[in-house]
Structures are given as structure tokens and as C-alpha cells.
Amino acid sequence: MKVSSIILLLFLQFCQLVSTAQTYKGIVADEQTKEPIAFVNIVYSEGAGTVTDIDGRFEIRTNIEVTEFRVSCLGYEPKVIDVSEFANKATIYLQPLEYHLPAVNVLPTENPAVIIMKQVVKNRYRHNPDNYDPFSCIIYHKMTLDFEWPSNLSLEERAELRDSLGLINDSFLFLFESVSEKKHVKKGVGKEKILSGRVSGLKDPILASFPAMLQPFSFYNQYVKLLGYSYLNPASKPGLAAYQFVLEDTYTTATNDSIYYISYRPRNDKNFRGLTGAFHIDGSSFAIKTVSATTAGTENGMRLFIRQNYQPVANGAWYPKQLESSLELGGMGALRKLPFPLVGKGKSYVTAINTQPQFSAKEFDNVVMEDLNIADDAPDIAHFRYEPLTARDSLTYQYLDSIGRKNHLDAILKTQISLVKGYVPMGKLQLDVSRLIDYNDYEGLKLGAGLYTSPRLSKNFSTGGYYTYGFGDKASKYGLEFTLSPFRNKENRLYVKYQDDVYATGSFEFIDGVKALSSERFSRFLTETMDLSRGWTTGAEFRFVKYFKAGIYYSNHELNPQRSYRFVVDGNVAPAFEMNEVGLKLKWANKETFSNSPLGKISNGTNWPVVWLNASAGRWASDSQYEYTRLESRVHKRFNYPNSMYTVLRFEGGYMSGDYPSTLLYSALGSYKSFTVLVPYTFGTMRLNEFGANRFTAMYFSHGFPLGLNTNNRIKPEIVVSTNVAFGDAPVGISTINKGYYESGLYLKNLFSNFIFQYGLSVHYRYGTYRLPEAIDNWAFKLGLEFAF
Incomplete structure (x- = not known):
């Protein structure tokens, strides 16, 4: 047979495959909140399946005849959908469950989920991005802050409540955006720079770096730092004994790769700072494909929920692709007076991964996070957006920016930050609040004041002094200082x-x-x-x-x-x-x-x-x-x-x-x-x-x-x-x-x-x-x- 005939035959067979291949696209969302759900399992034939991305989207390409979708996710009622009832690009809604921890089953043989997790722990070093050769990437962060409205509230009742709080219906309470550049040389040596940002209501994006600080870049270290606390990682040697693991599902992808879906929670007989959630584990490499984690308890009235989605890039390396976080604020300080909890929902997208960057050793010191977006020459965040603003995003900026200008929110926030640092700005001068009032057993009550030049006059020097008077020793004290x-x-x-x-x-x-x-x-x-x-x-x-x-x-x-x-x-x-x-x-x-x-x-x-x-x-x-x-x-x-x-x-x-x-x-x-x-x-x-x-x-x-x-x-x-x-x-x-x-x-x-x-x-x-x-x-x-x- 001639080569041309072989090519023609192969081409015809390919056309036949394409003609018979089927594509299904859609989104999985929460029935009550209408928010997309990340990392949902979708099994579409015996043993074959996929998982939604961090935005709840999925795409299935298969030559196999599909009759139904079996959709499941921890915390939601499973759902079976007949393919004849599925319209392409449709949204599948899942009903949330009243979450109860499953009973622990005592098995006669070793738990298969633990066997898989042992392999994950065994291979964690080569899959941890912190251990990779030099790389760089760009990360776009976006976070909204709004009330968590009860599901039983009607749209009319919700509108009335927002109106009573001085809010318009379709805007968020706050919207944060930032973009950062992450550079990594070797284990323990790297730096992330916030290049640009924007915060609704503020001219200066002082708080834009907040979403970037909520979760780590990877989920492989023994302790996961969240909310300033260290949580024991279930994917660690001590975590294997401290957590209960359950193999919830197993399926294969379109490329015949096995995926293990494993849930975890702290054991009832253990006392430690733990997490609850689930993993999707790649069966060929035992790398973490996705992970979701929720702080098992609240800390100072706060609870944090994170998700991470990984992608293989080169040489078997798995890099984070999408990061999601949800921070619930409730019952803390003045927030106890609010009608409903505040929830911050953030997403981060990792792009422009470069595995062969050119770095200079002078770029790296002991500062691992640097906020550059407040500089006068910082670029506009619009140049870095992963996706366009939604109509609600644009409305939030328009509405809150007008409120910020009217009420001088920038000046108020800068004053509050200055107070935390210990001074009150007064133009080119600053008042040292630590000298205003103090006490000790020798001097008794002390009153005074300190006045120094501020960075607005010069960032390279300061000068000033203080005066105090002690009512116990009835004596005055003072000091003068010049710093360069x-x-x-x-x-x-x-x-x-x-x-x-x-x-x-x-x-x-x-x-x-x-x-x-x-x-x-x-x-x-x-x-x-x-x-x-x-x-x-x-x-x-x-x-x-x-x-x-x-x-x-x-x-x-x-x-x-x-x-x-x-x-x-x-x-x-x-x-x-x-x-x-x-x-x-x-x-x-x-x-x-x-x-x-x-x-x-x-x-x-x-x-x-x-x-x-x-x-x-x-x-x-x-x-x-x-x-x-x-x-x-x-x-x-x-x-x-x-x-x-x-x-x-x-x-x-x-x-x-x-x-x-x-x-x-x-x-x-x-x-x-x-x-x-x-x-x-x-x-x-x-x-x-x-x-x-x-x-x-x-x-x-x-x-x-x-x-x-x-x-x-x-x-x-x-x-x-x-x-x-x-x-x-x-x-x-x-x-x-x-x-x-x-x-x-x-x-x-x-x-x-x-x-x-x-x-x-x-x-x-x-x-x-x-x-x-x-x-x-x-x-x-x-x-x-x-x-x-």
C-alpha cells in the first residue's frame, strides 16, 4: 500500500473519530447561593470521570456513549442526571447537606485511603514547589467581601436589609484586586512582590495585598499556616496518624489516568489544630491534583476555607494553577453587632509559569513578601486581569469609590495604620502616641507628648523630641533625637x-x-x-x-x-x-x-x-x-x-x-x-x-x-x-x-x-x-x- 493511501486511510479514521466524539460542557453550582462549586466529581461512564475546576466548570470529550452524569461532592447531595436532559453549557445545581462527620469504620485490613496517602507523603518532596529548581510566575488575586445571607431570605427581604444598611442591591461590600510576581530559587529562598492592586473605596491600594496572604502557595509542608496559626497537614507523616481518611471515589480520566477522591478529618481521640476537607490524588504520580481544606474550628470568630488546583508542567513538576479562599468573619469585636456574618471570597490564578528564569542573587534577601503596588509608578491592575470585571464588580468600584472620595476613606485608613504604628500623622510632623499616657510604680501616672518629623518631610532622616511628667515622683523628663x-x-x-x-x-x-x-x-x-x-x-x-x-x-x-x-x-x-x-x-x-x-x-x-x-x-x-x-x-x-x-x-x-x-x-x-x-x-x-x-x-x-x-x-x-x-x-x-x-x-x-x-x-x-x-x-x-x- 502506498504511503499516500496509508495517510488517506488514517485521515478518514481520524475524521470518523472526530465525527463520533462527543463534547459536554457545563458548570456545577450551589442550589442556594448559585455560586460555582470547585472540585466536583463527575463520572460519566463506568470508571471514567472528570473534576470541575476552581470556577465550577467542566468539559468532557469522549467517544464512549454517555447515558448519565453522576455528580458528587463532599457537603452536597449526590445527583444523577440523564444525558438526554442535559443541555450543553448548562448549570447543574447541587443541594447542600447539613454536614455531619461520617462514622469511623473499623476495617479488618489497612484502610485503602491511608495506603494512597502514604504514597502521597512518600513523594511529597519531589512534588513540593518549594523544592523545585528556579521558577517564576504571575498570580492574579481577586477577593470580594459581603454578607452571608441566609438561604431562606427572599430577594425582597434581602433587598430591604441591604437598603437598611445603606447598601445598594447589586454591589459587594468590598472588592480587592492585586497581581503579584513570585520568584523562587531554591528551598527557603524566594520572594513575592505585589506589583499592582486596587481596593474599592480607596485611591491608594493599601490593603490590596490582603488576599495574597490568606493561604500558602502549596500544600506539602508539615504545617499549613492559616490565619496566623499552624495547622497539621494531613499529607504529612504525623498527619497520617492524626487524621481519619476515607476513599470516597475512584475513576479514570479521558487519558486513562486514575484519580482517587479522599476525604479527611481530625480523629476524635486526637487534640491538635486540624483541618477538614478532601484530596484528588493523581494515581500515576501520587501528586495532589486538588485539595480543599477548612479550619476544623474557628479562631477568634474566624473560619477559613481554601482550595488549590494543581497542574503538571514539565519534568513531572506540579504547580498550583488556581487557588480559592473563603474567610468567614463573625462574632468578633464590633462585628457581633452585624446582622449576618461577613464572608470574603477570593480566587487566585497562577499564570506565566517560567521554569527557566534568569535571576540575580541580589534580588533575594530575607524579605519574602514585598508590597510595591502603593508606589506612585505602580502599573494599572487592568493590564493584569485574568478575566474582565463583571457588571457587579464594576458597580462595586463605581459606588464605593464615590463613597470613599466623599468620606475621605483614604485619610481615615492611613490614620488608623499610623495609630497601630504608634503615631498620628500631622502633615510633615507626627505625634508619638506612646508618650501621651503611661504608668509605672516609681513615676506613677505619666502624661506627655512626643513630636517628630514624618516621612512626608524626608524618608532618609527624622528629628524630634518628647516631654513627660510623672505625678508619682513629681519630676519632668525629656529627650531629643536625630536619626539618619x-x-x-x-x-x-x-x-x-x-x-x-x-x-x-x-x-x-x-x-x-x-x-x-x-x-x-x-x-x-x-x-x-x-x-x-x-x-x-x-x-x-x-x-x-x-x-x-x-x-x-x-x-x-x-x-x-x-x-x-x-x-x-x-x-x-x-x-x-x-x-x-x-x-x-x-x-x-x-x-x-x-x-x-x-x-x-x-x-x-x-x-x-x-x-x-x-x-x-x-x-x-x-x-x-x-x-x-x-x-x-x-x-x-x-x-x-x-x-x-x-x-x-x-x-x-x-x-x-x-x-x-x-x-x-x-x-x-x-x-x-x-x-x-x-x-x-x-x-x-x-x-x-x-x-x-x-x-x-x-x-x-x-x-x-x-x-x-x-x-x-x-x-x-x-x-x-x-x-x-x-x-x-x-x-x-x-x-x-x-x-x-x-x-x-x-x-x-x-x-x-x-x-x-x-x-x-x-x-x-x-x-x-x-x-x-x-x-x-x-x-x-x-x-x-x-x-x-
């Missing part, structure tokens, strides 16, 4: 400051030692012994070698003790003296990453221990001149476990040599009051300045047991047990702890809460050599107070 930051977007500054103020006796500070919203800051309320300091300090702070931060300084101060120190046996007030000191401060936080946001540079933390070191040398003069050296160090590490329990260890120490005044002795380890607020990493039963030391070592140990994690209870208490130990030494005439100071405690954390604070109660007991004669004096009862966000 020569390199924009870098952690560097040069400073000179003069202060006439008081400072806690026997204390010391590390660079970036206490977070802004940490309850460690409550220690300042308890200070009862302070020293007056007049003088100036100059220095510099900078980051180097990516994970190191350093500070150097020189100071000249006149120190004047105001009271006798409790740790001094004779009780005399120390004489005033002049002190010159030069010092170096270091911080090492390996693998620590940051996100640049409108609120500033925010740490994402690190799984490594964080290490601090201070080294200083000084000279002081009273009747004669003396020299001394000081070293202080701290190591801090938190250990997280799959069952959501955790252990925190902190070691701290100080060493002083030479001739030094008693003012410099380490004496600020205690935080005891008859009943006061709990200050972590202090000795709750030790009196303030009860002991002094020229060298000491302290260990703080705590272990937490979270309770009621996978519930909708607003209050989720934790039991925290702790033990603190310290050893110290000091010269003759100083009360010290050379025989070892011991205390243990129990902290019932988060017993009740509001939108801002979580409250608890703690009790600590002092024992060992320094146990006090009266039994009751060895106990300390405290109120636990922590920020809820």
Missing part, C-alpha cells in the same frame, strides 16, 4: 540622642529583644526603683550577612540613683557618678523572613533558635576612676509538636568584671506584686530588685497544652506549666542567689477574651533555699493578659 537612614528599604540607621530621664535599675536590653505587642512589655508597669540619667548616646544599627543584625554605640551619662536598692544589705543610697560606655549588640536569627506591608516590616519568625549578645566596656568616676566590662546573652527557642503542644526554652545570662558601681548589678529578674499582671520570662515570685548579681544564669521553661482546638468555641483555653531557675553571684554586702533560685507555676491561659485581649490566671510557687518563712509569701497570683491578634 541613608539607604532606603534597608534596616540601617545612624542616631544621636540626648535624654534627661529615668531608667529601671539593674536592667539591660537586647537589640530587637521584645516584640511590639508582646506581654513582656508589661514589666515596665511594675518598676519601682529607677535611676536618673542625663547624657547623650550616638550609635548605628544595621543588618549584615542576611540573618545578623548589629548595633554599636557610645554613651556619656551622669547617673544619679534616687532610692536605696533592696539588694544592698546596708540600705544606703548609691552616690551619683559619671559613666562613659562603648558597646556592641548582636542578634542572629537564622532563616528568619519578613513581609513588607503597610504596617511596616513584619517578622514571619524562624524555626531556628534566636541568639542575642551584648558586649560593652566602660569607665565611671565618683571619688576615683574605675573600669569595667559587661557581657549579656540570650538564647530563645520554641518547639512545636504535631499535637499542637509546644515547649518554650529561654536561657539568659550576664557577666561583669572589673570595678563597677552597684547600680549596674543585674537585679531586674523579679516581677512579684501582691496581685498583678503576668510578665513572661521573669521570676513571678521574686520581689523587684530583691537580689543583685555581677554574674548570673537563668533558665525559663514552659510547656503548653492547648484545649478545644477543633471546635467553634470562642474560648479555647490552654494549660501552661512552667519552671524557672536562676543562679547568681555578687560581691560581699549584696543579697544574691548563689545557691539557686527555683519557682514553678501553672498558667490557665485564654479563659475569656474580647477582640483585643485574652485573659487568664496564673499561680507560681517559690521553693528551695530562698523560700520565705511565711508560706503565703511564696505564692504569686497573677492576671494573664495577652493580645488576641
Whole structure:
């Protein structure tokens, strides 16, 4: 047979196949909300099927005679549709179920779903995009915020409610859009930049990056970070034992690839922060094809639901293609007054995947998320839209933008962000709100004000000062400061400051030692012994070698003790003296990453221990001149476990040599009051300045047991047990702890809460050599107070 005849025969056979092939297209949606449903199983012949994409769409091309569609999805009633009743491109509606967790069946052999999930876990390293060779992609994010209306409300009732709230019928409450560029070099090294964005009602897209922060890029790490919490991944080694898996369905695609549909939920006998949802697993590679996950319990009144859809690209690599999230806000703070929960629904589309990009090492630092869309030269989001705006989207922008201009929403939002940062903008000046009101046991109530230049005047320098008055010590204090930051977007500054103020006796500070919203800051309320300091300090702070931060300084101060120190046996007030000191401060936080946001540079933390070191040398003069050296160090590490329990260890120490005044002795380890607020990493039963030391070592140990994690209870208490130990030494005439100071405690954390604070109660007991004669004096009862966000 001639070649031309063979080609003709093949062509005729191909035409026959095309003529007999059938195509079915459609959308699957929720019967009540009319919203599309992602990842719905559609089986159209014995063993053959497909799954809807994140927009609820499906397309079937087959030569097999199709008589019916079997449509199923977790949380919905299954449906069978006769193909003769199906109009092409039609919408199939599924009725939601009142969701009940299925009963756990005890099988005589190993659960087939677990066998499949073990293969997923075994192959997770090669399928995790975080482990791939360099790649880049563009991600378009879109999110709407609106009320979750009850399904039994008629359209007329819904319209009346929206009208009563000042809303028009067809608009969303809010609409967010953004586009980001993600660049990845190797495991742990990458960056995502928000290039452009738009937020309804706002001229500046300050909040446009919010949808990009709701869920991770992939679902393969042992912990999935959602809402600021770490959830145990069911597709992980510890997850295999912590979750119940059910093989719901198995079918083959048009290319004869097997697809396993597996649901999961936390086991009833396990207590950990878990998820519920389902996987579609590719049978040939055991890669995750789709995943849906819902937080098993609410966190501060919030629940998050995410979906991810993966696609194979090249060399067996599977990249996310579509990401979806649904954030339900209800019962938190002022939102409790709203008639219905607020729900934010977002979708992200991954495009322009490049597996052979050209990167420069200078592009990557410890900032993994950077918001560039608020820059004046940021491109218009319209250039990046994955799909055109709907009529409802356009109406939302038109309506809310007019409201935003009329009510100056941009100015209001910027003021609120400034308040979170600690200042109020006043044109080219800014008011330091932290100086307005304060309190401690020595100064009593403090009132004052601080005024500094703002970034509107210059982003490279600032200058200003503060004034405060203490009604307890009846004294005024003030300070002046000039700061220069020569390199924009870098952690560097040069400073000179003069202060006439008081400072806690026997204390010391590390660079970036206490977070802004940490309850460690409550220690300042308890200070009862302070020293007056007049003088100036100059220095510099900078980051180097990516994970190191350093500070150097020189100071000249006149120190004047105001009271006798409790740790001094004779009780005399120390004489005033002049002190010159030069010092170096270091911080090492390996693998620590940051996100640049409108609120500033925010740490994402690190799984490594964080290490601090201070080294200083000084000279002081009273009747004669003396020299001394000081070293202080701290190591801090938190250990997280799959069952959501955790252990925190902190070691701290100080060493002083030479001739030094008693003012410099380490004496600020205690935080005891008859009943006061709990200050972590202090000795709750030790009196303030009860002991002094020229060298000491302290260990703080705590272990937490979270309770009621996978519930909708607003209050989720934790039991925290702790033990603190310290050893110290000091010269003759100083009360010290050379025989070892011991205390243990129990902290019932988060017993009740509001939108801002979580409250608890703690009790600590002092024992060992320094146990006090009266039994009751060895106990300390405290109120636990922590920020809820």
C-alpha cells in the first residue's frame, strides 16, 4: 500500500473519530447561593470521570456513549442526571447537606485511603514547589467581601436589609484586586512582590495585598499556616496518624489516568489544630491534583476555607494553577453587632509559569513578601486581569469609590495604620502616641507628648523630641533625637540622642529583644526603683550577612540613683557618678523572613533558635576612676509538636568584671506584686530588685497544652506549666542567689477574651533555699493578659 493511501486511510479514521466524539460542557453550582462549586466529581461512564475546576466548570470529550452524569461532592447531595436532559453549557445545581462527620469504620485490613496517602507523603518532596529548581510566575488575586445571607431570605427581604444598611442591591461590600510576581530559587529562598492592586473605596491600594496572604502557595509542608496559626497537614507523616481518611471515589480520566477522591478529618481521640476537607490524588504520580481544606474550628470568630488546583508542567513538576479562599468573619469585636456574618471570597490564578528564569542573587534577601503596588509608578491592575470585571464588580468600584472620595476613606485608613504604628500623622510632623499616657510604680501616672518629623518631610532622616511628667515622683523628663537612614528599604540607621530621664535599675536590653505587642512589655508597669540619667548616646544599627543584625554605640551619662536598692544589705543610697560606655549588640536569627506591608516590616519568625549578645566596656568616676566590662546573652527557642503542644526554652545570662558601681548589678529578674499582671520570662515570685548579681544564669521553661482546638468555641483555653531557675553571684554586702533560685507555676491561659485581649490566671510557687518563712509569701497570683491578634 502506498504511503499516500496509508495517510488517506488514517485521515478518514481520524475524521470518523472526530465525527463520533462527543463534547459536554457545563458548570456545577450551589442550589442556594448559585455560586460555582470547585472540585466536583463527575463520572460519566463506568470508571471514567472528570473534576470541575476552581470556577465550577467542566468539559468532557469522549467517544464512549454517555447515558448519565453522576455528580458528587463532599457537603452536597449526590445527583444523577440523564444525558438526554442535559443541555450543553448548562448549570447543574447541587443541594447542600447539613454536614455531619461520617462514622469511623473499623476495617479488618489497612484502610485503602491511608495506603494512597502514604504514597502521597512518600513523594511529597519531589512534588513540593518549594523544592523545585528556579521558577517564576504571575498570580492574579481577586477577593470580594459581603454578607452571608441566609438561604431562606427572599430577594425582597434581602433587598430591604441591604437598603437598611445603606447598601445598594447589586454591589459587594468590598472588592480587592492585586497581581503579584513570585520568584523562587531554591528551598527557603524566594520572594513575592505585589506589583499592582486596587481596593474599592480607596485611591491608594493599601490593603490590596490582603488576599495574597490568606493561604500558602502549596500544600506539602508539615504545617499549613492559616490565619496566623499552624495547622497539621494531613499529607504529612504525623498527619497520617492524626487524621481519619476515607476513599470516597475512584475513576479514570479521558487519558486513562486514575484519580482517587479522599476525604479527611481530625480523629476524635486526637487534640491538635486540624483541618477538614478532601484530596484528588493523581494515581500515576501520587501528586495532589486538588485539595480543599477548612479550619476544623474557628479562631477568634474566624473560619477559613481554601482550595488549590494543581497542574503538571514539565519534568513531572506540579504547580498550583488556581487557588480559592473563603474567610468567614463573625462574632468578633464590633462585628457581633452585624446582622449576618461577613464572608470574603477570593480566587487566585497562577499564570506565566517560567521554569527557566534568569535571576540575580541580589534580588533575594530575607524579605519574602514585598508590597510595591502603593508606589506612585505602580502599573494599572487592568493590564493584569485574568478575566474582565463583571457588571457587579464594576458597580462595586463605581459606588464605593464615590463613597470613599466623599468620606475621605483614604485619610481615615492611613490614620488608623499610623495609630497601630504608634503615631498620628500631622502633615510633615507626627505625634508619638506612646508618650501621651503611661504608668509605672516609681513615676506613677505619666502624661506627655512626643513630636517628630514624618516621612512626608524626608524618608532618609527624622528629628524630634518628647516631654513627660510623672505625678508619682513629681519630676519632668525629656529627650531629643536625630536619626539618619541613608539607604532606603534597608534596616540601617545612624542616631544621636540626648535624654534627661529615668531608667529601671539593674536592667539591660537586647537589640530587637521584645516584640511590639508582646506581654513582656508589661514589666515596665511594675518598676519601682529607677535611676536618673542625663547624657547623650550616638550609635548605628544595621543588618549584615542576611540573618545578623548589629548595633554599636557610645554613651556619656551622669547617673544619679534616687532610692536605696533592696539588694544592698546596708540600705544606703548609691552616690551619683559619671559613666562613659562603648558597646556592641548582636542578634542572629537564622532563616528568619519578613513581609513588607503597610504596617511596616513584619517578622514571619524562624524555626531556628534566636541568639542575642551584648558586649560593652566602660569607665565611671565618683571619688576615683574605675573600669569595667559587661557581657549579656540570650538564647530563645520554641518547639512545636504535631499535637499542637509546644515547649518554650529561654536561657539568659550576664557577666561583669572589673570595678563597677552597684547600680549596674543585674537585679531586674523579679516581677512579684501582691496581685498583678503576668510578665513572661521573669521570676513571678521574686520581689523587684530583691537580689543583685555581677554574674548570673537563668533558665525559663514552659510547656503548653492547648484545649478545644477543633471546635467553634470562642474560648479555647490552654494549660501552661512552667519552671524557672536562676543562679547568681555578687560581691560581699549584696543579697544574691548563689545557691539557686527555683519557682514553678501553672498558667490557665485564654479563659475569656474580647477582640483585643485574652485573659487568664496564673499561680507560681517559690521553693528551695530562698523560700520565705511565711508560706503565703511564696505564692504569686497573677492576671494573664495577652493580645488576641
